[in-house]
Amino acid sequence: MTGQSEGGGHRTGFVGIVGRPNVGKSTLLNKLVGEQVAIATPKPQTTRDRIRGIRTWDDWQAVFVDTPGIHEPRTKLNRYMVDLAVGTLAEVDLAYLLVDAPALIERQAKNDTENARIIEHVAEAKTPTFLLVNKVDKVKDKAQLLPMIERLAALHEFAEVVPISARRGDGLEPLLELTRARLPEGPPMFDADELTDRPLRFLAAELVREQLIMQLGQELPYHAAVRVDAWEERPNGVVAIYATIVVGRKSHKPIVVGRAGAKIKAIGQTSRTRIERFLERSIYLDLRVKVEEGWIDKADVLRDLGYDE
Ligand SMILES: Nc1nc2c(ncn2[C@@H]2O[C@H](COP(=O)(O)OP(=O)(O)O)[C@@H](O)[C@H]2O)c(=O)[nH]1
Numbered sequence: 200m201t202g203q204s205e206g207g208g209h210r211t212g213f214v215g216i217v218g219r220p221n222v223g224k225s226t227l228l229n230k231l232v233g234e235q236v237a238i239a240t241p242k243p244q245t246t247r248d249r250i251r252g253i254r255t256w257d258d259w260q261a262v263f264v265d266t267p268g269i270h271e272p273r274t275k276l277n278r279y280m281v282d283l284a285v286g287t288l289a290e291v292d293l294a295y296l297l298v299d300a301p302a303l304i305e306r307q308a309k310n311d312t313e314n315a316r317i318i319e320h321v322a323e324a325k326t327p328t329f330l331l332v333n334k335v336d337k338v339k340d341k342a343q344l345l346p347m348i349e350r351l352a353a354l355h356e357f358a359e360v361v362p363i364s365a366r367r368g369d370g371l372e373p374l375l376e377l378t379r380a381r382l383p384e385g386p387p388m389f390d391a392d393e394l395t396d397r398p399l400r401f402l403a404a405e406l407v408r409e410q411l412i413m414q415l416g417q418e419l420p421y422h423a424a425v426r427v428d429a430w431e432e433r434p435n436g437v438v439a440i441y442a443t444i445v446v447g448r449k450s451h452k453p454i455v456v457g458r459a460g461a462k463i464k465a466i467g468q469t470s471r472t473r474i475e476r477f478l479e480r481s482i483y484l485d486l487r488v489k490v491e492e493g494w495i496d497k498a499d500v501l502r503d504l505g506y507d508e
C-alpha cells in the first residue's frame with residue numbers, strides 16, 4: 200500500500216472516520232476540513248451518508264470520510280447506515296476509530312460491547328487504525344484515560360492512540376502528522392479548493408435536516424428526510440431552492456408545520472441563513488411537507504431519497 204516510487208514524495212489517501220453514534224465524528228471532519236461539510240448535532244444518528252471532506256497541503260492531500268454511527272440496526276435505513284460505515288473501513292488507507300472518553304469513563308464500561316463489536320469490524324478490515332480518544336476537554340483527571348485506553352488497546356493492535364478534542368481542535372496537529380506518514384505516495388485527487396465531493400444540493404438538504412433535528416422533538420427527525428426537488432439560479436443572482444420534507448407518519452405533518460405554519464417557517468428561516476452562509480449567495484427557500492407512510496423501511500423510497508449503494 201505504501202508505494203515508494205512516483206509522486207515526488209507527494210502523498211494522497213483516504214481516511215475513514217468510524218465509531219458509535221454521537222462520539223464526535225462529524226465535528227472532527229468539519230474541524231479537519233476547516234469548514235462545515237457535515238452536519239453535527241447533540242443528537243445521535245444525525246449522519247446518514249458517507250460524506251467526504253478534502254484537505255490539501257503543499258505535499259499531501261487527505262480525503263476524510265465521515266460515516267454514520269455504528270449501532271444495532273432496527274430499520275432498513277439504519278441497516279443501510281451501518282453497512283456504509285462498516286464498508287468504508289475496507290476501502291480506506293487509514294481508519295480513525297473515535298470513542299467518547301467521558302462517556303466511557305462515566306460508565307466504567309467494562310462490557311462495552313458496542314465498541315468491542317466495532318473493533319471486530321476494524322480487525323476484519325485489516326486497515327491500519329488509529330484509536331482517537333475524543334472529548335478529552337471534558338475529562339478533568341487525565342489519569343482516568345489510561346485504564347480506558349488500556350482496555351481498548353488490549354482488543355486490537357491500533358497503529359496509534361491519540362487523545363483529541365474535536366470540538367476545540369486539541370491534538371489535531373500531531374494527529375495530522377501521524378496521518379500523513381500512513382498515506383500512500385501519489386498525486387492529489389482533487390483540486391486544492393475542493394472541500395467536499397458532495398453536490399451543493401445535498402449540502403442544502405442536509406442543512407435543512409439539521410434544523411429538523413435541532414427544532415423538533417426527539418423521535419420525529421429519525422423519521423424525516425429532506426429532498427431538494429429543484430434548484431434554480433435566478434438572473435438576479437438569487438438561488439431558488441425547492442425542497443420537500445418527507446415524514447413517515449400522517450401525525451408528523453402537523454408537528455413539522457406547526458400552529459399556523461409557525462414551525463416550518465422557523466425551520467425555513469434558520470435553514471436559509473445557514474445555506475446562505477455556506478453558499479455565500481442569496482437564497483430563496485421553498486419548503487413543503489409530504490407524508491410517505493413508513494418510508495424508512497421502503498427500499499424504493501430510500502433509493503429515491505438517495506439512501507442507496
Ligand atoms: N465536549 C466535547 N464535545 C464534543 C467533542 N466533539 C464532539 N462533541 C459534541 O458531541 C456531539 C455529537 O457530535 P457529532 O459530531 O454530531 O457526533 P457523530 O454522531 O459521531 O458525528 C455534538 O454535540 C458535539 O458538539 C469534543 O471534543 N468535546
Ligand SMILES: [Mg+2]
Nearest residue numbers: 224225245246
Ligand atoms: Mg455524524
